[in-house]
Amino acid sequence: MRTKRAISSCSVVNPWIIDTTLRDGEQAPGVVFSAAEKTEIACLLADAGVDELEIGYPAISGEEQEVIRNIVALKLPVRLTSWARATSGDIEAAAATGTEAVHISFPLSALYLLIMGKDYAWVQEQLQELVVKAKHSFNVVSVGAQDATRADAELLKRFVIDATACGVDRIRIADTVGIATPSSVMQLVGNLKSVTAVALEFHAHNDLGMATANAFMAIEAGCQAVSVSVTGIGERAGNAALEELAMALKLSERYQTRIDTRQLSKLCAVVSRASGRVIQDQKPVVGQSAFQHESGIHCAALLKHPLSYQPFLPGQIGRDNYELVIGKHSGSASLQHFYSGRGVSMTRREANHLLAWVRKKATEKKRALQPEELDTLYTTLFVKTI
Secondary structure, three states: OOOOOOOOOOOOEOOEEEEOOOOOHHHOOOOOOOHHHHHHHHHHHHHHOOOEEEEEOHHHOHHHHHHHHHHHHOOOOOEEEEEEEOOHHHHHHHHOOOOOEEEEEEEOOHHHHHHHOOOHHHHHHHHHHHHHHHHOOOOEEEEEEEOHHHOOHHHHHHHHHHHHHOOOOEEEEEEOOOOOOHHHHHHHHHHHHOOOOOEEEEEEEOOOOOHHHHHHHHHHHOOOEEEEEHHHOOOOOOEOEHHHHHHHHHHHOOEOOOOOHHHHHHHHHHHHHHHOOOOOOOOOOOOHHHHEEOOHHHHHHHHHOOOOOOOOOHHHHOOOOOEEOOOOOOOHHHHHHHHHOOOOOOOHHHHHHHHHHHHHHHHHHOOOOOHHHHHHHHHHHHOOOO
16 A cells, blocks of 8 residues: 655655545535445546545445445555544544544634634644544544635644644644635745645635635645645536646646556546536536637648647546637638638638638627538538539
8 A cells, every 4th residue: 555655856746635525526516426336436536547536435324334345355556535523522433444544624713613613722632632632543644724825823733732742643734714815825824834844735715716726835835745636626616626736736737646647547537427517518628519610710720730739648547638629719720720620621712711710600600610500501512513
């Protein structure tokens, strides 16, 4: 079982990627994964090279514990982690599943402590008691500060110092309601790294649309780990998206992960189907529109070099080639390319003549034209009837 990655002698940084699709992802309203779907997703995540899977919340039910135990029995080449509240019963339920690691979540903001009727003295007591208890059953124990980005800065530092003293292996900083910005993450992580040598993890939510950017910035600031989910699925607006962060890290050339990005499209499709959540066309990285092009200027350049208007090639995420869409904004080069693929050689003059009709039809229909519609236009304009 992998638990730690060897430190490279070069300057490339190796962030630890934790996927929480099967825990936080399933907490998205209306999402329920079957046992078979959970197992399939866990296997795909392991095959894709994710370092750690937070695979569920054992205390929720006996059925949940059984599913987790069955996944543990597969002996996947990935660290498996159970999630627990800061209670002895939750840790016992997690221990019964046989996962290698446990994550224990503590309320930390004034609001969360008020809601639970607790104070920070209780947090300190539970830290000392529960970390010791968890160490008897798990190889790796992480603790998390819920609502950390709304917590008092000095209290958050106190939590990190106290958790470090208890001997935890990692400390999660949770942006529970997604209010962080990249600049605030940079400052927050820097402040916390000054008081601990324990690995820090950042858990981003996407309420303001910055989860992936915040996760990336957390790594830039020195967090050794980040948690993500496939397609960003999760509560409310979701989490940082695995596929987005994986590609951002890959393209940066400063970071190296074990993730085989060629498996991302399949992985996202499986999670989309299991969750009933459709992948929007303009979803970064894996959306249908991510590799569709209509603008004449863009398409002409793409035909000369596929990276002219794409940050990476479709094959890098397991997709087929890019698609040139014929519509109102198309140019003659796109038309020539389209008809060439259908065995028709078209001059630039013919393409320009046809283009006026294409733009007229696309404007009338308020959409791009389908191949059969383009065939009909060509036949009407250029094929003489006998």
